[in-house]
Structures are given as structure tokens and as C-alpha cells.
């Protein structure tokens with residue numbers, strides 16, 4: 100069996116260049132013809148410069164989460180991640196499916212890399228329950244490597260360097276995953292100094308002394324500032340660097356420039372080393388976890404729920420003075436519906452960007468549990484047991500205006516056809532007389548055919564509303580019908596929609612040609628009616644069906660951006676396979 104794909108999770112402080120780095124390694128892999136599977140977990144990012152197969156923003160509306168739960172930007176990101184984490188089982192199942200070799204096309208190269216971009220607010224990901232759940236679950240299925248991105252020019256003083264190292268150490272300790280330190284922006288500042296400081300204690304000592312003498316720590320002769328006058332900082336950094344020696348030994352260090360692409364090959368060599376390390380040192384743990392996951396799915400879910408609840412209680416979601424949570428779509432599946440409803444407008448669409456890290460971390464003590472959100476987590480977790488079905492993954496909405504538009508379309512189609520059929524049934528002589536060039540009464544055969552045509556149109560009208568499920572065939576159906584092909588309530592909804600839309604387009608076109616040649620007003624009415632119905636039908640095909648390719652929210656082509664549970668098109672494209 101081919102070795103499983105390695106997942107590379109990019110974390111780093113805001114502005115360290117995670118997204119640019121992701122873009123660079125993504126394009127590097129594309130150029131090597133080893134197309135990666137890409138995930139964006141930053142709900143607050145305005146736009147990502149690479150194509151994501153899974154984008155949290157397609158499922159969760161961070162701005163709306165903030166609004167509904169009266170949260171600050173970081174609380175919003177945290178809650179969005181928590182909600183996304185409730186579907187982690189499905190995501191992993193999807194990843195496993197996508198990265199597995201396809202028996203239908205054995206020659207196709209399976210996906211070797213899963214790239215994950217995380218929120219700029221590093222603590223929101225690394226220290227949140229959802230971050231742990233996500234990483235643990237990911238690592239229980241794939242060798243997982245953390246790429247900690249460091250802004251090299253900003254880490255060039257001993258104190259900022261040490262702060263970064265301590266942060267990296269804490270992440271390593273928290274995630275317990277192999278880590279690569281990526282010194283980014285080497286086009287601005289070479290990372291050699293950092294490598295030296297990590298391998299040669301004397302060099303770090305010398306740099307420290309130099310800075311101390313220059314008064315950077317506010318010691319004797321110093322310019323003041325943190326630790327001013329005590330010389331304390333220098334000695335603290337000194338002892339810390341000794342303490343971190345052991346930590347350094349477990350790291351791979353690479354200097355890269357996401358701008359120029361320098362060092363990217365070394366990065367992938369480091370990924371390979373870490374993957375082997377993962378297989379060697381983490382594999383037993385991974386297998387134990389996988390087994391545990393399978394055996395204790397329900398109890399783990401309870402545990403995860405507990406973690407999320409705990410998180411929620413510190414994320415300020417239950418402020419006493421705020422409005423209660425409105426029923427809204429914050430889970431992956433509900434966000435699908437919400438997207439259809441267009442109640443939620445993407446928060447960042449208006450240009451506001453909270454991802455630059457200028458905001459205070461917005462955790463506030465909770466006044467108690469938030470039942471609405473708690474229920475949503477529970478609901479989402481309980482619904483995340485099974486592998487996603489195509490029905491789950493559909494972009495089509497079960498509720499909201501999309502359904503209404505779809506219904507309005509089917510009724511209008513039926514109405515339009517019925518109007519014509521009733522004219523033919525009730526006044527066949529009149530219709531025949533209109534059709535004839537000469538003035539004579541209609542023959543009985545002509546009347547027969549006119550009525551037959553009327554009955555046929557009426558039959559098509561009835562079939563349209565029935566096959567699309569707009570009138571349920573049984574009274575036991577309480578769920579609204581969808582345009583999903585897999586919807587057992589109306590399996591022919593989509594074909595009917597497509598055929599009738601085609602019919603309206605042809606009718607409108609034909610009526611137009613008649614109008615142009617004859618100039619009769621009746622044809623203008625027929626053109627208008629037909630085009631309106633054809634346009635609505637086309638809209639439903641594009642946006643409301645499970646085959647719909649265009650996101651109404653982002654306007655992007657879902658074949659390339661993708662929804663977590665319905666982006667087979669994206670996967671096809673990325674993997675270059677016929678089907679995955």
C-alpha cells in the first residue's frame with residue numbers, strides 16, 4: 100500500500116507569512132505534479148491566494164457567529180472553529196477517501212500532501228479545544244507535521260528570537276507532533292543567524308552580550324524599557340537558551356522565502372524527515388488512537404463535546420446581557436442551509452478584516468452555559484457519526500428561499516403550461532381558426548388534436564409539480580423536498596428542472612423568432628414568459644441543485660474552491676482523476 104499522505108499544518112504568528120508560505124508550497128507541489136489537498140481553517144481571512152479544497156468560510160460564517168453570539172473577533176474565530184470541529188469526523192473521512200489510491204484509475208498519482216492553513220491568531224487554534232480535536236484526529240489518520248512559520252526579520256534580536264522559540268516549544272508541547280521551524284522572509288533577513296543560535300550556544304551568548312552592551316535590555320547604561328536597570332532580561336535569556344537546547348534537538352530548521360521560493364526544497368526534505376519520524380515514533384500512538392477512536396466513538400464525542408463546552412464557557416458566548424442565540428446556521432450543515440437562505444452575509448465581504456491580529460484576545464468569563472450554542476454543538480456532534488453521504492454534501496438547501504424559488508418555478512411552469520392547455524381544451528375551434536390561413540370551421544380531427552395537445556400540456560404540468568415533489572406523492576412526507584438527486588422524496592426533481600428549463604429556453608427562442616418575423620404582440624408575451632421561467636430554472640440548476648457549481652455567497656466556482664463535503668469536482672481537478 101502506498102504510504103499515506105502527509106499533512107502539513109502551518110501555524111505562526113499573525114503576519115509571519117503563513118498564507119504566502121502556503122501559496123508557495125502549494126504552487127511548488129503543483130509544479131512537481133504532486134497536487135496537494137488544501138484546507139483553509141481561517142474563518143476570518145478575507146481572501147486566500149490559493150485554491151482550497153476545503154474552506155471553513157464555505158461552511159461557517161464567522162461574522163454572523165460574532166453577531167449572533169455577541170462575540171469579539173477572536174471569540175468569533177474560536178466559536179467558528181469549534182463549530183467546524185464538530186464535523187471533523189466527516190472531514191477526515193473525506194480526506195481518507197481523497198488520499199486513497201483510486202482503484203478505477205490506478206495509474207493516477209494519489210494525493211501525497213494535505214496542506215492546512217490556520218488562523219492568524221495562533222492561540223485560537225493551538226490552545227483551543229477545536230484545534231486539539233482537529234490535530235489529534237488528523238494525526239490519528241495521517242502523518243502530521245507542524246510547520247511553525249517565523250517572521251525572520253522580526254526574530255533577529257535575541258529577545259524576539261527567544262519569544263518565538265518559547266512559543267514554538269509550547270506548541271510542540273501542546274500538540275506533541277513533529278515540528279519544522281520555518282524561518283520565513285529570508286529575502287529580507289537571512290536565517291543563518293537563527294540556525295547558529297540554535298546549534299552554537301556560544302554564538303547566542305555572544306549576540307546576547309552584544310545586545311546587553313548596547314543596552315537593549317535596559318541594564319547598566321541601558322536605555323530603559325522592559326526589565327530596565329536590573330539586567331534581569333539578559334540573564335533570563337541566557338538560562339532559557341540553555342534550557343531550550345534539548346528542544347532544539349528535536350526540530351528541523353529551514354530558512355525559506357515565500358516570496359522568491361528559496362529554501363522550499365529543503366522544507367520538503369524536512370517534511371520527509373519528519374514524516375519518517377512520525378511513522379517511527381508516533382505510529383504506535385497513532386494506531387492506538389485510531390483503534391480508540393473506532394471503539395469509543397460515542398464516548399469520545401461526549402468528551403469532545405465537553406471540551407467544546409468548556410471552551411465555549413470561556414469564549415464569552417454566554418453573556419447575560421446579550422440577546423439569546425437566534426436560531427442560525429453555525430454548524431457545517433446548517434451553514435449550508437444558511438448560505439442558501441442568504442440571511443448571513445459573509446462578514447468580511449464588506450472589507451473588514453480582523454485577521455491582522457491587532458485585536459485583544461476576546462475571551463470573557465462566562466456567566467453560564469449557553470443552551471442554544473450548546474445544543475448546536477450537541478446536535479452537530481451527534482450528526483457527525485457517519486461518513487458524509489452525497490446527500491449530506493449537497494449544496495442544495497432544504498429550507499429557505501432557494502426551496503421557495505424552486506417551488507415558485509415549478510408552480511409557474513405548471514401554471515404557464517396549464518394556461519396554454521386550458522385554451523386548447525376549452526377553445527380548440529378558436530385556436531385552430533387562429534392557426535388557419537383560410538376562414539372555415541375547424542374539422543373534428545383538428546379539434547381532436549388541439550384538445551389532445553391541451554391534455555398533454557396539462558399532463559406535463561401535473562407531472563412537473565409531482566416529479567419535483569412540489570406536491571408530495573404521499574402524505575407521510577413532512578420534510579421539504581430538495582433538488583438533490585439522492586433525495587428519496589423527489590429523485591427526478593433535478594432532471595425535471597433541467598428538462599423544463601430547456602423547454603422554456605427553446606420556447607422563448609422560438610417565440611422570439613416568430614415575434615421578429617411577424618411582429619405580433621402575443622409572441623412578445625410568450626418570449627417574456629418563457630425567458631423568465633428559463634432564467635429561474637437556470638438559476639435553480641446553477642445555485643440550488645446538488646450539481647450547482649457556483650457559490651451564491653462567494654460567487655466562486657465551487658469546482659475550484661470547494662465545500663468540505665461536496666467538492667468532488669475540486670478533488671477531481673486537483674487529483675487529475677476522473678473520479679475520486
Ligand SMILES: Nc1nc2c(ncn2[C@@H]2O[C@H](COP(=O)(O)OP(=O)(O)OP(=O)(O)O)[C@@H](O)[C@H]2O)c(=O)[nH]1
Nearest residue numbers: 113114115116117118119219284356357358454455
Ligand atoms: N519579503 C517577504 N515578505 C513576505 C514573505 N512572506 C510573506 N511576506 C509578507 O508578509 C505579510 C504577511 O503575509 P501573510 O501571508 O498574509 O501572513 P499570515 O501569517 O498569513 O497573516 P495572517 O493570516 O494575518 O496571520 C505580507 O505582506 C506578505 O507579502 C517573504 O518570504 N518575504
